[in-house]
Amino acid sequence: MITRLASEARATQLAQLHGWQAVAGRDAIQRHFVFADFNEAFGFMTRVAIKAQEMDHHPQWFNVYNRVEITLSTHEADGLTGRDIELARFIDSIAPALLSV
């Protein structure tokens, strides 16, 4: 059973992420990305998909052309857990920082 992040761990871990915002009305985080084109955007999504499958922890995401919006939360815990932090860190590690909006 995976449990939601306690408030102290949460603050520390969220502070280490880049560009993630709290989602209104639910315990989740979201980050928006803009790429040069669809090829770059979907290539990025494919890298995230492979990682997500490896973790058995999947994002909610939206894409249109060069934009990708990713929302992370843990269904079983009804909120943010260490799995979301781990996936967010991976996403940050492959995201071109200057293209994040």
Add this chain to the structure above:
Amino acid sequence: MITRLASEARATQLAQLHGWQAVAGRDAIQRHFVFADFNEAFGFMTRVAIKAQEMDHHPQWFNVYNRVEITLSTHEADGLTGRDIELARFIDSIAPALLSV
């Protein structure tokens, strides 16, 4: 310059698609899919992505785990065009009919 479908062609062509619904408030169509798992859902998305890139006509889409929601419209025409019909037909051709919801 690509132009929106005229009403007669629109009715005929939309009637040949499977499971697509009009989107409220804009000239677009949407279809929802449910797959067995994320692997199937993202594999389907990858096939659509490759076709979209070939057509230079991209979907708006949302995914979480085994669910995919696709919205089609043509930005340059601010509405439905023959490109949307062509992409929808391709999607229909690779979508497992029984898994559409």
